[in-house]
Amino acid sequence: MKKTLTTLALxxxxxxxxAMADLVFPDLSYxxxxxxxxxxxxxxxxxxxxxxxxxxDGGIGGVKAKVVECETGYNTEKGVECYExxxxxxxxIYQPLxxxxxxxxxxxxxxxxIPLHTMGYGRTSAANGEVFSHVFxxxxxxxxxxxxxxxxxxxxxxxxxxGKKIALVYHNSAYGKEPIxxxxxxxxxxxxxxxALPVDHPGQEQKSQWLQIRRDxxxxxxxxxxxxxxxxxxxxxxxxxxxxxxxxxxxxSGAEHDVMPAGDKADGYKAVTFHNVGRDFPVFDDIQKxxxxxxxxxxxxxxxxxxxxxxxxxxxxxxxxxxKTAQEIHGTAEITPAMMRxxxxxxxxDEAKMAALGMPNFGPSFNVSCENHGGPGLVGVTQWDAExxxxxxxxxxxxxxxxxxGKLIEEDSAAYASENxxxxxxx
Amino acid sequence: xxxxxxxDFKVSYADDSxxxxxxxxxxxxxxxxxxxxxxxxxxxxxxxxxAILLPFLIYSxxxxxxxxxxxxxxxxxxxxxxxxxxxxxxxYKLMTAFPEVSMFIHVILAGGITALVCVLFGLPSLRIxxxxxxxxxxxxxxxxxxxxxxxxxxxNYSASGQINAPERDTFGIIITGPNAPxxxxxxxxxxxxxxxxxxxxxxxxxxxxxxxxxxxxMDIAAEIIGVNPLKAKLTAFAVxxxxxxxxxxxxxxxxxxxxxxxEAFGIQKSFLVLFMVILGGLGSIFGSFAGAAFLVxxxxxxxxxxxxxxxxxxxxxxxxxxxxxxxxIIVFLIAEPHGMAQLWRVAKEKLRLWPFPH
Numbered sequence: 001m002k003k004t005l006t007t008l009a010l011x012x013x014x015x016x017x018x019a020m021a022d023l024v025f026p027d028l029s030y031x032x033x034x035x036x037x038x039x040x041x042x043x044x045x046x047x048x049x050x051x052x053x054x055x056x057d058g059g060i061g062g063v064k065a066k067v068v069e070c071e072t073g074y075n076t077e078k079g080v081e082c083y084e085x086x087x088x089x090x091x092x093i094y095q096p097l098x099x100x101x102x103x104x105x106x107x108x109x110x111x112x113x114i115p116l117h118t119m120g121y122g123r124t125s126a127a128n129g130e131v132f133s134h135v136f137x138x139x140x141x142x143x144x145x146x147x148x149x150x151x152x153x154x155x156x157x158x159x160x161x162x163g164k165k166i167a168l169v170y171h172n173s174a175y176g177k178e179p180i181x182x183x184x185x186x187x188x189x190x191x192x193x194x195x196a197l198p199v200d201h202p203g204q205e206q207k208s209q210w211l212q213i214r215r216d217x218x219x220x221x222x223x224x225x226x227x228x229x230x231x232x233x234x235x236x237x238x239x240x241x242x243x244x245x246x247x248x249x250x251x252x253s254g255a256e257h258d259v260m261p262a263g264d265k266a267d268g269y270k271a272v273t274f275h276n277v278g279r280d281f282p283v284f285d286d287i288q289k290x291x292x293x294x295x296x297x298x299x300x301x302x303x304x305x306x307x308x309x310x311x312x313x314x315x316x317x318x319x320x321x322x323x324k325t326a327q328e329i330h331g332t333a334e335i336t337p338a339m340m341r342x343x344x345x346x347x348x349x350d351e352a353k354m355a356a357l358g359m360p361n362f363g364p365s366f367n368v369s370c371e372n373h374g375g376p377g378l379v380g381v382t383q384w385d386a387e388x389x390x391x392x393x394x395x396x397x398x399x400x401x402x403x404x405x406g407k408l409i410e411e412d413s414a415a416y417a418s419e420n421x422x423x424x425x426x427x
Numbered sequence: 428x429x430x431x432x433x434x435d436f437k438v439s440y441a442d443d444s445x446x447x448x449x450x451x452x453x454x455x456x457x458x459x460x461x462x463x464x465x466x467x468x469x470x471x472x473x474x475x476x477x478a479i480l481l482p483f484l485i486y487s488x489x490x491x492x493x494x495x496x497x498x499x500x501x502x503x504x505x506x507x508x509x510x511x512x513x514x515x516x517x518x519y520k521l522m523t524a525f526p527e528v529s530m531f532i533h534v535i536l537a538g539g540i541t542a543l544v545c546v547l548f549g550l551p552s553l554r555i556x557x558x559x560x561x562x563x564x565x566x567x568x569x570x571x572x573x574x575x576x577x578x579x580x581x582x583n584y585s586a587s588g589q590i591n592a593p594e595r596d597t598f599g600i601i602i603t604g605p606n607a608p609x610x611x612x613x614x615x616x617x618x619x620x621x622x623x624x625x626x627x628x629x630x631x632x633x634x635x636x637x638x639x640x641x642x643x644x645m646d647i648a649a650e651i652i653g654v655n656p657l658k659a660k661l662t663a664f665a666v667x668x669x670x671x672x673x674x675x676x677x678x679x680x681x682x683x684x685x686x687x688x689x690e691a692f693g694i695q696k697s698f699l700v701l702f703m704v705i706l707g708g709l710g711s712i713f714g715s716f717a718g719a720a721f722l723v724x725x726x727x728x729x730x731x732x733x734x735x736x737x738x739x740x741x742x743x744x745x746x747x748x749x750x751x752x753x754x755x756i757i758v759f760l761i762a763e764p765h766g767m768a769q770l771w772r773v774a775k776e777k778l779r780l781w782p783f784p785h
Binding site: 421 | 473474477478482576585586587588589591593594604605606682683684685686687689690691693726727730734740741742744745746
């Protein structure tokens, strides 16, 4: 009885729903709330890239891409509502840009057989594809980021940072706590001292943390912040005259809007990254021509080339490439979420492909496999120049400490598998 | 016409003092129950369960809990979010410590633990009241969130500090986790809501409720006529905490499945539930339902109308929602301080007299 009713309801939904011909890419964006400063450029980049594909190439493999935007406000409840309301429309992939929403969706997408791509955020141990079958976090995760920071410090100190003091200013949430384990391991390995300073949501109040930094005089400050927290931290660092060269943020703490409010005093601030910055890439000419000049840009259209715009575009590119891969594997242009998952697992990004897409040297080359959903974890470093108001890449994409990270991923994913009765393995 | 009382004779005191003395009202109530228990579980899908019905049911429980404290006993509380967090974390600790025990037991125990915590934070209410008590409970809100973020024991030492609901069942039916069927989660919450509403309604009609209301209306006068303020206030905190704890446990375990304390149980949550009570109607069980339904449905309706039908940008719609909720609170406070429940009551009065207004 129940089954027939469900089938009837499903059938009705299918008949009444939008044409299934489009490839649906939901965009769980946030253009409001304390994290909007980061949410807006990312979402604009994500939308614009699919608009570009539709306008220039006629879609992906001849099928138009359709972006369904849903406002979450970085709020997990709204995120769940957005997920439930869009998944029935044939959503191929979710990229929520929020650690909280990611944690909500990990079990749900696995049960619903829809892939989830959390690029550079989310649950780090999802890199283990044997446990997290539907969750991907290539090309780099937080632990790569933490290790990348330490590697950079090692490099700039001639390979020895023992006895140095590193303060971690972090968002007091699942997101901010993520690197602590790795940094603790690395501090044991390299002999530096780690001081963790939590900042509560949303992060406007950091006086006491920076007072402590001024008193403790750490050699370096590492920041795991997002949204309004970044601007405040950089301003506070400038206020206590902390040398900006020794202040390194994670990739979510290194965009234009984070450093602009502090003006010239932010000059020299650094951040790690897993993709390139600036707009000196051929793809931006196409975006200008087909999207911005055509009046089809998302949002206000003023974010093109910003760090987070690039990241949103990069996320869209990876999704589109995975969709192309899925189309090749299954020999059909109209792919399902399950096929999309196969495409993501077989994704190969190399320099030739990137150059063909108009993004030479935009991001690292990598292969995804069933065992490794996390990619190679190559991390570069960017620096802010306040005078020209530009970010520039000051180091190549270098490998992180896979020895330490691999062990932690193994541990954490094994704990998740045992908690949730998952039998690890590749099907 | 609609609420005809002619021919509806009461022949006993029990008949006269029942919750729904008018026949039409009573049958309507039975009809709602029949639809909720007998029809919706067969029609429900994931979207309706996770996006609309579960939040409505769970917030209704929280609103009833807060309404007992604020609406019936007059003890202003801004600690709802913190107390919901207590329910959620209690439920999480119980779920992980005793995996084989039924979810019903866990949720009820979580409510009990929250009741104890709530009484503890209610103790200052014996000395302070009104605005000052609001600030004291606000401290509870901040302290509890800080505590759950600070002490790793509460989140079982997980690296991220999040709590995740593992798969648990009751009578062999999966209730939590991603594989729980929509109808099971819905019915589970509905049962709790129905029982809570029944308990709340009957408590507020009896001696306990009268002492609460006496304290609310004039605490000194209540003391003079023999109400024990200690007992009245603390029972209100206990009952309120019990309901809020249940709603917190359901919110975490059944609805969201994973929770980050600062984000899910922050000060926003306290305000949201308080707004539900204010908009719905202070001192009314029906008002709690109406307020919860309104604030859960409003964003969804605005989204459907604004984004899906009109094609407006999502951020404009999100901002509109803030403006509309704010404006409604102001309007209600000025025009109808007793909330939607009062509108409903007035409508009912008019319908009973219709078509002969006087």
